[in-house]
Amino acid sequence: MPNNDMSFVTQDDHGFNPPTNDLRIHGRPFGLEKAYDYEAGGHHPVHLGDLLHQRYKVLHKLGSGGYANVWLCRDTSSTDPRYVALKIIMAEGSTPNCPELRIYKLIELGLGQESAAEHFCLPLDRFDIDGPNGIHYVFVYPVLGPRVSRVFNVIKLEDPGIPLRELCFQTTLAMAVLHKYGICHGDFRPANILLRLSGLDGLNEEELFAIFGPPQTAQVLKHSGEAHDMPTAPQYVVYPIDWDDVASSAAGSNLIQNKACITDFGECFEISTPTLDLGIPQVYLSPEYCLERKKLPEPWWSETWTARKRYFQDDTDSNGLVVAADNTKENGRTGYGDGDIADIPRVVIDQSYPRSLQAAIAEGLFYEYKNSIEGVERSIPQKEIAIFADLLSKLLRYSPSERISPSEALEHEWFQLEKSDG
The missing domain is CATH 3.30.200.20 (Phosphorylase Kinase; domain 1)
Known part of the structure; x- marks a missing residue:
């Protein structure tokens, strides 16, 4: 049946390509x-x-x-x-x-x-x-x-x-x-x-x-x-x-x-x-296709990257996450006027975003419902956070050879969770 909504716009009005068939x-x-x-x-x-x-x-x-x-x-x-x-x-x-x-x-x-x-x-x-x-x-x-x-x-x-x-x-x-x-x-x-x-x-x-x-x-x-x-x-x-x-x-x-x-x-x-x-x-x-199957850039911990200490500390924090180098006078570096040190960009790790899968999942999920302007937010059970993060970490490995297969994923603990745990 015809649509009688008179607030019509044509495809031409919306900037679509002009028709070749009139x-x-x-x-x-x-x-x-x-x-x-x-x-x-x-x-x-x-x-x-x-x-x-x-x-x-x-x-x-x-x-x-x-x-x-x-x-x-x-x-x-x-x-x-x-x-x-x-x-x-x-x-x-x-x-x-x-x-x-x-x-x-x-x-x-x-x-x-x-x-x-x-x-x-x-x-x-x-x-x-x-x-x-x-x-x-x-x-x-x-x-x-x-x-x-x-x-x-x-x-x-x-x-x-x-x-x-x-x-x-x-x-x-x-x-x-x-x-x-x-x-x-x-x-x-x-x-x-x-x-x-x-x-x-x-x-x-x-x-x-x-x-x-x-x-x-x-x-x-x-x-x-x-x-x-x-x-x-x-x-x-x-x-x-x-x-x-x-x-x-x-x-x-x-x-x-x-x-x-x-x-x-x-x-x-x-x-x-x-x-x-x-x-x-x-x-x-998949991760490797994003870089056209080329190698990843040098990681921060690479010993072949001689300048890494200018940007990152040797040790990670208590969560195993990278820590930015402190290029200040306390380290004998002012960050200004010290020869080539002046050209080193200061690494600022944005703490406003989750820095791990566990942290991202812990924030919960937000679902948008058609009939709800505000949507619905649901927290993820604490027990599930670590399990789900573990599954994702194994699925998202850069090298396909290190990534678990779909068959192996089916055996993961996350899929075995009882209904009462979810």
């Missing part, structure tokens, strides 16, 4: 694909109610992007209501080198037979669409819920510590399984870890829309504001499902499970042939 989207641009992607090589135009592959009826949208759109569809071949997610790849990306095809290698290796298979989003079907913008690969997947980072907004948690630990265990288990097959995911981050749904199949369409809400749309118009008749573009685009709104109802909240599911294997590669060409954002890179 089309623009009349509506809030957030969460939508771009109008200029509806041309040769781009997205396949889809309307609500379309029947794809003579089987899948389009009901709603699950997500949009510059690579694909994902649609919520009903599988009409099933007697009882059954729902699936259709990921339609842009035509220019629908080639034999399509990253989405990499998942099939994992299936051939036996990933689908693993006891942890429920933690991977594996395709149910695949077909092609020959449309006005080219040939598109279409992958049929199970319908999944929001990304794991939204767990606080979509699952009612009195104590988030326990379910968070469960999600961490599940994702670590999934990574361990991938590594067993000699595969690195390459883009392992919250955006690619979704929560599973339960109880969706069996609902009729009316019940489905009662939970997800009716689809909201925005018109696709010519740049002049007139309607278009181009077969390469839809008459409107659809806003994705808002999972926070879905979870606000009891029925919607009950659909969303505390079960992690790994998606998007487009960056995966064989561990035996690592690559520097990764698409994962830097904040999620």
Whole structure:
């Protein structure tokens, strides 16, 4: 249904690239694909109610992007209501080198037979669409819920510590399984870890829309504001499902499970042939990749660094942390006018920030809830602080050879904590 919010801005108004096909989207641009992607090589135009592959009826949208759109569809071949997610790849990306095809290698290796298979989003079907913008690969997947980072907004948690630990265990288990097959995911981050749904199949369409809400749309118009008749573009685009709104109802909240599911294997590669060409954002890179697998700078304790005493004391403090050198007259150094000493920058260690994992964790966690301006702050039990810090320290070692593996991490004490301890 059309979105009647008159506080519209167009994609052009928001500084987006001008369309090359003379089309623009009349509506809030957030969460939508771009109008200029509806041309040769781009997205396949889809309307609500379309029947794809003579089987899948389009009901709603699950997500949009510059690579694909994902649609919520009903599988009409099933007697009882059954729902699936259709990921339609842009035509220019629908080639034999399509990253989405990499998942099939994992299936051939036996990933689908693993006891942890429920933690991977594996395709149910695949077909092609020959449309006005080219040939598109279409992958049929199970319908999944929001990304794991939204767990606080979509699952009612009195104590988030326990379910968070469960999600961490599940994702670590999934990574361990991938590594067993000699595969690195390459883009392992919250955006690619979704929560599973339960109880969706069996609902009729009316019940489905009662939970997800009716689809909201925005018109696709010519740049002049007139309607278009181009077969390469839809008459409107659809806003994705808002999972926070879905979870606000009891029925919607009950659909969303505390079960992690790994998606998007487009960056995966064989561990035996690592690559520097990764698409994962830097904040999620493993430590050695942040420096392009080069050596770390000289550490403060290095004996080969002859000038280290100018900056740091030989001994650490009682917590094993580095102490800045005191370049003052007490040490025979004024810091000013003593030849080369004058050029030595004074090292100031900022004490306002935590200087260890233990200190950072001890500050607690702050969760932002959609319906709370102030959010919720939760302290971490004292017993858990040292245990969790120990796990992180072993996971964050710079050298991969010194880092514990996912399988070893699963045996760590933090994952063995009893519920009463969390």
